[in-house]
Amino acid sequence: MAKTKTAREELAWIERTFFKGAGLAKAIRMEGDERRDYRLAQVERLLSDMRIGGPLAVCLSDEFWTADEGRRPMPWEDTPPIPEPGYLTNPLLSVEGQQTLTDREMGRLRLILEIAGLCHDLSLHFTFDLKEAFGIRKNDFWVSNKQLVEWLTTTGYEHVAMHTAYIMKKHAIDVYELGHYLPAQDELAELYSEKHRQRLGYPNTTEIPPRDYASTIIDSLVQIERHWQRGRRLKLSPDLVILHDEIYGVVPHQFDKGVLAAAQELFDYMDRELYGLFVTKDFKPWDEQPESYRQFVSEALGRFADKVREVRSKYLGKGWITDGSLAFAYLMEHAQQCGRGFWREEDNAL
Amino acid sequence: MMSNNRADYGSASEWLSALKQDGLWLSQLQRLQAPEGSNISVNREEIMLQIGQGDTFHLWNICQHKVEPVVEEVWEVAELSLIKLKIQTIAMLSMEWLEQHANGGVGVGTEEQSSAIVDLLKPIFYGSEQEARAFLESIQGMKPTQITDKVNQLVGEKKISDLSSHRDLWKVLHDFDLYKRTEANWNMQVK
Numbered sequence: 001m002a003k004t005k006t007a008r009e010e011l012a013w014i015e016r017t018f019f020k021g022a023g024l025a026k027a028i029r030m031e032g033d034e035r036r037d038y039r040l041a042q043v044e045r046l047l048s049d050m051r052i053g054g055p056l057a058v059c060l061s062d063e064f065w066t067a068d069e070g071r072r073p074m075p076w077e078d079t080p081p082i083p084e085p086g087y088l089t090n091p092l093l094s095v096e097g098q099q100t101l102t103d104r105e106m107g108r109l110r111l112i113l114e115i116a117g118l119c120h121d122l123s124l125h126f127t128f129d130l131k132e133a134f135g136i137r138k139n140d141f142w143v144s145n146k147q148l149v150e151w152l153t154t155t156g157y158e159h160v161a162m163h164t165a166y167i168m169k170k171h172a173i174d175v176y177e178l179g180h181y182l183p184a185q186d187e188l189a190e191l192y193s194e195k196h197r198q199r200l201g202y203p204n205t206t207e208i209p210p211r212d213y214a215s216t217i218i219d220s221l222v223q224i225e226r227h228w229q230r231g232r233r234l235k236l237s238p239d240l241v242i243l244h245d246e247i248y249g250v251v252p253h254q255f256d257k258g259v260l261a262a263a264q265e266l267f268d269y270m271d272r273e274l275y276g277l278f279v280t281k282d283f284k285p286w287d288e289q290p291e292s293y294r295q296f297v298s299e300a301l302g303r304f305a306d307k308v309r310e311v312r313s314k315y316l317g318k319g320w321i322t323d324g325s326l327a328f329a330y331l332m333e334h335a336q337q338c339g340r341g342f343w344r345e346e347d348n349a350l
Numbered sequence: 351m352m353s354n355n356r357a358d359y360g361s362a363s364e365w366l367s368a369l370k371q372d373g374l375w376l377s378q379l380q381r382l383q384a385p386e387g388s389n390i391s392v393n394r395e396e397i398m399l400q401i402g403q404g405d406t407f408h409l410w411n412i413c414q415h416k417v418e419p420v421v422e423e424v425w426e427v428a429e430l431s432l433i434k435l436k437i438q439t440i441a442m443l444s445m446e447w448l449e450q451h452a453n454g455g456v457g458v459g460t461e462e463q464s465s466a467i468v469d470l471l472k473p474i475f476y477g478s479e480q481e482a483r484a485f486l487e488s489i490q491g492m493k494p495t496q497i498t499d500k501v502n503q504l505v506g507e508k509k510i511s512d513l514s515s516h517r518d519l520w521k522v523l524h525d526f527d528l529y530k531r532t533e534a535n536w537n538m539q540v541k
Contacts, residue, residue: 170429173429182431182433182434185431186431186433186434188429189405189429189430189431190402190403190404190430190434192403192404197499198503199403199407199408201405201408285353285358286351286353298351324374324377324378324440325437326400326433329374329433329434329437333354336354
């Protein structure tokens with residue numbers, strides 16, 4: 001069933017539903033930092049308003065765009081489920097619809113779209129323009145962006161900070177997954193708040209106060225970042241750092257001499273015996289590879305498993321990298337990646 | 351050898367089927383089936399440590415210790431590495447096996463005993479037998495801090511009476527050896 005509202009009616013409905021008493025009419029004259037502050041205050045309000053069971057910010061975004069990354073217009077009709085090319089969208093997004101509005105209405109719409117855009121990215125957790133949104137110079141969601149971290153830990157817009165921190169976590173998980181840095185990926189994927197004695201969960205449903213939620217993520221990201229800085233100062237190669245952490249099964253706070261020695265011995269073995277060993281001309285899935293190849297790989301990995309056990313008894317002792325443990329599984333996966341030729345150069349630090 | 355590349359599987363259940371044929375799970379199954387006290391027998395606490403305290407553990411509790419729906423949910427979110435999910439899934443399958451085949455550690459013995467405990471738990475759960483039974487099932491195999499975490503969660507969800515969450519609940523669990531630590535310890539953990 002097609003919706004029949006005109007652009008003016010739709011604008012009035014959005015203002016009534018999402019911006020009642022928000023001073024939108026006055027705010028359209030604002031510029032620069034003042035306008036940014038107004039926008040953030042509105043986004044904070046919409047992110048923290050959970051009366052519909054989720055943030056009201058998502059509903060505002062839904063009026064315009066789908067939940068995909070970017071700005072894909074939401075179908076204006078209830079059906080069909082998969083929109084045809086040229087499907088109807090919110091009249092406020094079309095030139096024809098906008099041409100029916102007065103200048104003042106257009107001014108309010110422009111501001112609403114700025115707020116709705118940030119609501120979309122923050123509540124659905126997509127990266128956005130940090131300069132435009134927060135006035136931060138570097139558009140980088142990595143924890144090394146000091147100005148961003150400073151902003152997130154001091155701002156009064158706590159829900160904005162919480163959702164931004166979650167976006168940083170998502171971004172870091174993607175980077176670590178791509179870099180096969182599994183202890184860091186898994187630590188972030190299953191972050192736990194010691195203070196609140198509960199898992200971090202999803203920002204839209206968490207019971208952890210927003211400031212604590214954001215700081216749990218930032219603390220964890222900072223800890224991983226500092227660990228790598230220490231690794232660089234010690235001139236450790238990226239794979240050596242990762243092997244060290246895999247032996248722990250988590251990202252530890254420090255480099256341990258004994259564990260480093262164990263990691264170094266595994267590193268040398270992998271560099272000498274495994275690197276590129278499993279590379280084939282074709283990229284067939286494992287099950288489609290000839291039996292001889294599968295046996296060859298299994299035997300090589302079996303020898304690596306023996307090497308891990310040897311290193312364990314030489315440097316580590318009981319309780320470390322036991323067979324069947326997560327640490328052991330991480331090392332075996334690392335060996336497979338190394339065999340496939342994934343071995344980092346010195347400047348490939350994460 | 352099992353692939354750890356998510357793209358090699360059409361669905362979570364396809365991955366779970368592959369895991370059940372994998373050497374790591376089969377050797378764990380062998381350990382589970384070994385006679386108690388043998389040098390390869392498994393330790394419940396170690397298994398619970400492998401599940402951890404993150405989303406997987408949370409979902410495992412919500413799903414009443416059923417492995418497949420947990421794997422499907424975690425698969426959907428896709429933040430965890432398949433390696434960790436594999437280790438956690440083997441741990442969950444191990445707990446499932448222990449709950450079906452053994453009654454050692456934290457666990458109730460006979461159906462009569464279980465009913466007796468549920469009767470004592472009912473008033474603490476505002477008279478709900480269903481909630482009391484679900485709680486009793488959910489703490490099977492849990493370590494003490496996980497039990498108190500679960501209690502805190504249920505108090506927060508208003509499923510347990512705040513007043514009864516201390517001495518009353520501790521006494522039932524302690525009397526039946528489901529929580530072996532002291533009341534003081536319990537009170538330190540339960541908010």
